[in-house]
Amino acid sequence: MxxxxxxxxxxxxxxxxxxxxxxxLEAAMAGLRWTSEIVATATLVLLLFNAGAxxxxxxxxxxxxxxxxxxxxxxxxxxxxxxxxxxxxxETMRGWWREAQxxxxxxx
Amino acid sequence: xxxxxMTFGLFFLAIFTGAWALKGSNxxxxxxxxxxxxxxxxxxxxxxxxxxxxSGLFNWAVGSAIGGAGENERKRRLLVGLxxxxxxxxxxxFKYYGFFMEQAEASLRALGWERDLPIMQVILxxxxxxxxxxxxxxxxxxxxxxxxxxxxxxxxxxxSFFPHLVAGPIVRASHLIPQxxxxxxxxxxxxxxxxxLIVWGLFKKTVIASELATGFVDPVFxxxxxxxxxxxxxxxxxxxxxxxxxxxxYTDMAVGIAALLGYRFPHxxxxxxxxxxxxxxWRRWHISLSSWLRDYLYIPLGGSRHGLGRLxxxxxxxxxLGGLWxxxxxxxxxxxxxxxxxxxxGRLWRDFRPRAWPPLPAALGILLTFHxxxxxxxFFRCKSFEDALAYFAGIAAGDWSSTVLTPLGLVLIAMGMxxxxxxxxxxxxxxxxxxxxxxxxxxxxxxxxxxxxxxxRPEGVAPFIYYxx
Numbered sequence: 001m002x003x004x005x006x007x008x009x010x011x012x013x014x015x016x017x018x019x020x021x022x023x024x025l026e027a028a029m030a031g032l033r034w035t036s037e038i039v040a041t042a043t044l045v046l047l048l049f050n051a052g053a054x055x056x057x058x059x060x061x062x063x064x065x066x067x068x069x070x071x072x073x074x075x076x077x078x079x080x081x082x083x084x085x086x087x088x089x090x091e092t093m094r095g096w097w098r099e100a101q102x103x104x105x106x107x108x
Numbered sequence: 109x110x111x112x113x114m115t116f117g118l119f120f121l122a123i124f125t126g127a128w129a130l131k132g133s134n135x136x137x138x139x140x141x142x143x144x145x146x147x148x149x150x151x152x153x154x155x156x157x158x159x160x161x162x163s164g165l166f167n168w169a170v171g172s173a174i175g176g177a178g179e180n181e182r183k184r185r186l187l188v189g190l191x192x193x194x195x196x197x198x199x200x201x202f203k204y205y206g207f208f209m210e211q212a213e214a215s216l217r218a219l220g221w222e223r224d225l226p227i228m229q230v231i232l233x234x235x236x237x238x239x240x241x242x243x244x245x246x247x248x249x250x251x252x253x254x255x256x257x258x259x260x261x262x263x264x265x266x267x268s269f270f271p272h273l274v275a276g277p278i279v280r281a282s283h284l285i286p287q288x289x290x291x292x293x294x295x296x297x298x299x300x301x302x303x304x305l306i307v308w309g310l311f312k313k314t315v316i317a318s319e320l321a322t323g324f325v326d327p328v329f330x331x332x333x334x335x336x337x338x339x340x341x342x343x344x345x346x347x348x349x350x351x352x353x354x355x356x357x358y359t360d361m362a363v364g365i366a367a368l369l370g371y372r373f374p375h376x377x378x379x380x381x382x383x384x385x386x387x388x389x390w391r392r393w394h395i396s397l398s399s400w401l402r403d404y405l406y407i408p409l410g411g412s413r414h415g416l417g418r419l420x421x422x423x424x425x426x427x428x429l430g431g432l433w434x435x436x437x438x439x440x441x442x443x444x445x446x447x448x449x450x451x452x453x454g455r456l457w458r459d460f461r462p463r464a465w466p467p468l469p470a471a472l473g474i475l476l477t478f479h480x481x482x483x484x485x486x487f488f489r490c491k492s493f494e495d496a497l498a499y500f501a502g503i504a505a506g507d508w509s510s511t512v513l514t515p516l517g518l519v520l521i522a523m524g525m526x527x528x529x530x531x532x533x534x535x536x537x538x539x540x541x542x543x544x545x546x547x548x549x550x551x552x553x554x555x556x557x558x559x560x561x562x563x564x565r566p567e568g569v570a571p572f573i574y575y576x577x
Contacts, residue, residue: 019372020305020363020535023297031296032128034547035368038303039124041551042558049559057114093563100516101323 050090051081109151111361112314112569119148120365123270127369134291138265141369148270149234156233159198160273164264166194167243171250175257188251192244199240205230207436235274237433239267241400246281248404255282262288271366275358275574277376277396284371292370300550301539302367307557308535309360313572314565316520317354320346322566324517329489332499336507340499346517347489348482349524351573352380355394358572379528381481384473386450389481401430420455424448434488439496443487450480 047054051074058074061067081087109116123144130137150157170191177183206229216222246263249255258266262285272279328335328343335343359376366373376395383389390398409422424445431444461467468476483500490496531537542550 018375019367020360020375021298021301021367021372023295023301023536023539029296029543031294031299031543034296034550035294035299035303036128037547038299038551038554039121039368041548042555043121045552045555046558049555050562053114053562090559090563093560097564101319101514103515105511105513105515 047077048081049086051078052087052090054078109148110569110571111358111365112310112565115151119144124368128294131291134289135261137291138261138288141270142261142265142268145265145268145270145273149268149273152234152274153231159233159236160239160268161264163195163198163239163243164267165260167191167246167267168258168260168263170194170247171257171263174247174250184251188247191247195240195244195247199236202230202232202236204432204436238276238278239273241278241397241433242267242280245278245400245404249281255280255285258285269366269371271362271369271371272373275355275362275572276394277359277362277373278400279373279396283374287371294368294370296543297539298367298370298372300543301536302364303550303554304535304539304542305360305364305367307554307561309357309364310558310561311357312353312360313357314561314569316524317350317357318566318570319564320350320353320517320520320524321570324513325350325489327512329499332495332502335502335512336510337503337505338508338511339513340502342511342513342521344482344486344499344503345525346513346521347485348381348478349521351485351488352377353524354573358574379530379532381478381525382474382528383477384468384470386447386454386477386480389477390447390451397430397433401426405429416456416459420452423452423455427451438493439487439490442493442496443484446484446487 055074055078058067058071061071063071078087109119123141126140126144127137130140146157146160149160170187174184174187174191177187246255246258246266250257258281263281265288266279266281266284269279269284325343325346328339329347332340356377363373363376374396378392378395380389380393383392406422406426409425410418411422412419425448427448428441428444431440431442431447434440434443486499487493487496490499542553545553
C-alpha cells in the first residue's frame with residue numbers, strides 16, 4: 001500500500017512558491033491575445049527601427065545554402081530602412097551613450 | 109544560447125507561438141517545450157543533452173521506485189541514499205574531479221611522493237549544479253512524502269525546462285509539477301509583469317552589469333597591482349553591483365519568459381543589499397538556493413534542534429558546502445567559510461549579547477552587512493587566494509589619490525545601489541498600470557524600450573556570471 005501524500009509545511013510552501021507574477025487577489029483578465037499582439041508589435045518596431053541588429057546577427061551566421069538568402073535579405077532590409085531614415089533614432093541614442101561613456105572627471 | 113541575443117529572441121518567438129497553438133493538448137505542448145529545451149541546451153554543446161536526459165530519467169526512476177516502495181522504510185531509505193549519492197557522484201565528476209586530483213597531487217608531493225596523477229580536463233556542462241540540485245530535491249521530497257511521484261514527461265520537463273535550466277532559479281517539483289498537469293492560463297497581469305521583468309532584466313544585464321564589467325571592474329581585477337586603493341575599493345563596490353544586476357537580471361528574465369508560457373517561477377531576489385544582517389542577506393539573495401541549502405542540508409545536519417553548538421556547526425558546514433557548490437576553488441571555500449563563520453558569530457551574538465547593550469541601529473546594520481558581503485565578493489571574483497590577498501593589500505596601501513572610474517560608471521554603481529531602496533512593489537504597481545494599456549501601445553512601448561537598451565549595450569554580450577556554476 002502506498003503511504004499517504006503529505007503536503008509540505010506552510011513555511012516551506014510560502015517561501016518557495018511565491019512568484020513575482022502572482023496576482024492572487026485580482027480577477028484574471030484573459031491575456032493571450034493581448035500578449036500576442038504586444039509581442040507582434042514589439043517585433044515590428046524592432047524590425048523597422050533596429051535593422052542594423054538584424055544585419056549584425058545575420059552576418060555572423062555560417063554561410064550556406066540556407067543562410068545566404070537570410071544574410072542577403074537582412075542586408076537589403078537594413079539598406080531600405082536606413083534609406084527611409086528609420087535607423088536614425090537608435091543611432092542618435094547610441095551617440096548619446098558614447099558621449100556618456102567618453103566623459104571623464106576633471107583631473108586635478 | 110544567451111537570453112539577450114537575437115538567436116534566443118527568434119527561438120522564443122517560435123516556442124511561444126507553438127506552445128500556445130498547442131494549448132488544446134497539454135501533452136503535446138509539454139513535448140514541444142521539452143524538445144525546445146533540449147535544443148536550447150544543445151546549442152551550447154549537443155553532447156551534454158544526453159547527460160540532461162539521462163539525469164532526468166534516472167531521477168524519475170528513483171522517485172518512482174521510492175513511491176512504489178510503499179511503507180517499506182528501509183527500502184525507501186536505501187533508494188533515496190543511492191539516488192542522492194549518484195547525483196552527487198555525477199556532479200563531483202564533472203565539477204570537482206580536477207580540483208580534488210590537483211589537491212591530492214599537491215599533498216602527495218608535500219609528503220615526498222613525486223607522482224603524476226592522471227588529471228583529465230573535464231568539461232563542465234552548463235547548469236549541471238542547478239539541474240542536479242533539482243533532481244536531488246525531487247527524490248528527497250518524494251522520500252519525505254512532500255511531493256507526489258511525477259510522470260516521466262513532467263519530470264524530464266521539470267529538469268530540462270529552458271528558462272531555469274542553466275542558472276536557476278531552482279524550481280522544486282512541488283511547485284512546478286502541479287502547474288504541468290494542466291494547460292496554464294495567461295492573464296493580462298501576469299503577461300504585463302512578465303514583459304516588465306524581461307525588459308528590466310535586459311537593462312540590468314546589458315547596460316548596468318556589462319558596462320560596469322567592461323568599462324571598470326574587469327580591468328581593475330585584471331591588474332590590481334597597477335591600480336590605486338580608491339580604484340580597488342570602487343571596483344569592489346562595482347563588482348557587488350555587477351553580480352547583483354547580472355544574476356538578478358537572469359532570474360527576472362527567466363521568471364518573465366516562463367510566465368509568458370504560463371508558468372510561475374518563485375521569487376529569487378529581494379533587494380539583498382538592504383539586508384540589516386547576514387542572516388537577512390541570505391533571505392534576500394538567491395532565495396531558491398538558500399532555501400534549498402536550508403531544507404536539504406542545514407536542517408538534516410541538525411539545524412537548531414540540538415543546541416547552539418550543533419547549530420553553529422550546521423551553519424558553518426552548510427555555508428562551506430554552499431561555497432563549494434559555486435565552484436571547485438579554494439576561493440569559494442574561503443568565501444563560504446567566511447559567510448558561515450559570520451552567520452554563526454551573529455547567532456552567538458544574538459544569544460549572548462549583554463542585555464544592557466542596545467541593538468545595532470538598522471542603518472549601521474545595512475552598512476556593515478553590505479561591506480562584509482562586498483569584501484567577500486573579492487574572493488568570489490579573484491582567480492586565486494593569492495590574488496584576493498593582493499587585492500586586499502592594495503586597498504590597505506592607502507593610495508586614495510586617483511581613480512579611473514568614469515562619471516557613467518559612478519552613476520551605474522549608484523543606480524545599482526539605489527535599486528535596493530525603491531518601493532518593493534514598484535514593478536507590480538507598474539504592471540497593474542501596464543495591463544490597462546491597449547496592446548498596440550504596450551507593444552510599441554516594449555519595442556522602443558528594447559531599442560533604447562540595445563543602443564546602450566556593448567558589442568556582444570558576455571555570458572551570465574552564474575553560467576559557470
